[in-house]
Amino acid sequence: MIRLRRITKFFGRNQVLKDIDLTVEKGEVVVILGPSGSGKTTLLRCINYLEKPNAGEVAIGELAVDCKRPSKKDIQALRRKTAMVFQHYNLFKHKTALENVMEGLVVVRKLAKEEARERSVRVLEKVGLGDKLDAYPSQLSGGQQQRVGIARALALEPEAILFDEPTSALDPERVGEVLEVIRNIAKEGITMIVVTHEMGFARDVANRVVFMDGGVIVEEGDPKIIFSRPKEERTRQFLKRITPEANYSI
Ligand SMILES: Nc1ncnc2c1ncn2[C@@H]1O[C@H](COP(=O)(O)OP(=O)(O)O)[C@@H](O)[C@H]1O
Ligand SMILES: [Mg+2]
Numbered sequence: 001m002i003r004l005r006r007i008t009k010f011f012g013r014n015q016v017l018k019d020i021d022l023t024v025e026k027g028e029v030v031v032i033l034g035p036s037g038s039g040k041t042t043l044l045r046c047i048n049y050l051e052k053p054n055a056g057e058v059a060i061g062e063l064a065v066d067c068k069r070p071s072k073k074d075i076q077a078l079r080r081k082t083a084m085v086f087q088h089y090n091l092f093k094h095k096t097a098l099e100n101v102m103e104g105l106v107v108v109r110k111l112a113k114e115e116a117r118e119r120s121v122r123v124l125e126k127v128g129l130g131d132k133l134d135a136y137p138s139q140l141s142g143g144q145q146q147r148v149g150i151a152r153a154l155a156l157e158p159e160a161i162l163f164d165e166p167t168s169a170l171d172p173e174r175v176g177e178v179l180e181v182i183r184n185i186a187k188e189g190i191t192m193i194v195v196t197h198e199m200g201f202a203r204d205v206a207n208r209v210v211f212m213d214g215g216v217i218v219e220e221g222d223p224k225i226i227f228s229r230p231k232e233e234r235t236r237q238f239l240k241r242i243t244p245e246a247n248y249s250i
Pocket of ligand 1: 039041042043
């Protein structure tokens with residue numbers, strides 16, 4: 001379970017997150033939607049303290065951290081509970097797929113090399129890359145690179161995986177294979193927060209959709225309801241822009 005309470009984040013004078021409250025239950029898949037600049041990435045990064053919130057509380061499972069007084073130990077513990085999948089994959093270019101997945105296990109988690117290797121092979125097979133263990137990122141398609149990114153997150157066996165627009169840098173014909181992998185992981189009951197504009201995916205896989213704009217959560221709810229009968233005008237306008245063919249009732 002992830003629970004955010006009154007998360008506030010400033011960059012200089014620019015308040016990017018305004019008192020965000022969000023709870024994600026264990027095993028739940030939450031999709032976050034919202035226009036560029038609305039604070040989606042910053043919110044994900046606050047959950048694992050890649051960004052330090054100015055105020056509020058981040059709780060994952062039993063561990064609750066007051067953002068005004070986080071200890072180093074708390075921050076480390078929060079980071080261990082989540083893994084992130086980035087828009088631009090963030091793979092080491094000079095490491096193979098297998099080495100990319102092993103890296104965090106050996107360096108951060110201090111697993112023995114053999115155990116790290118076994119686990120990494122297993123997750124790479126799971127994302128359909130069992131035959132690409134020794135390939136370097138430059139030898140892989142964008143979709144394959146992102147699947148390595150997902151394998152790397154899975155290998156950490158986190159309590160939750162945070163996906164930040166995992167398909168938005170991909171060629172359209174590569175989007176499906178990555179969504180398919182994410183869909184399969186969701187079925188295993190891993191808690192996930194996914195920032196994406198893939199409406200079909202959100203509709204099929206999300207238990208809940210959260211719409212953000214201007215650093216606040218404008219509206220959240222069941223995807224069927226949000227996509228067909230959004231309550232807020234801002235949500236309606238946004239959905240109209242990204243899926244102009246849809247007809248939202250007022
Ligand atoms: N490291 C940073 N320094 C200063 N401003 C930032 C930084 N990261 C993000 N911002 C600003 O915060 C706002 C929200 O950004 P972001 O969380 O990336 O939004 P989104 O992911 O929804 O597009 C934007 O106005 C952006 O310019
Ligand atoms: Mg973003």
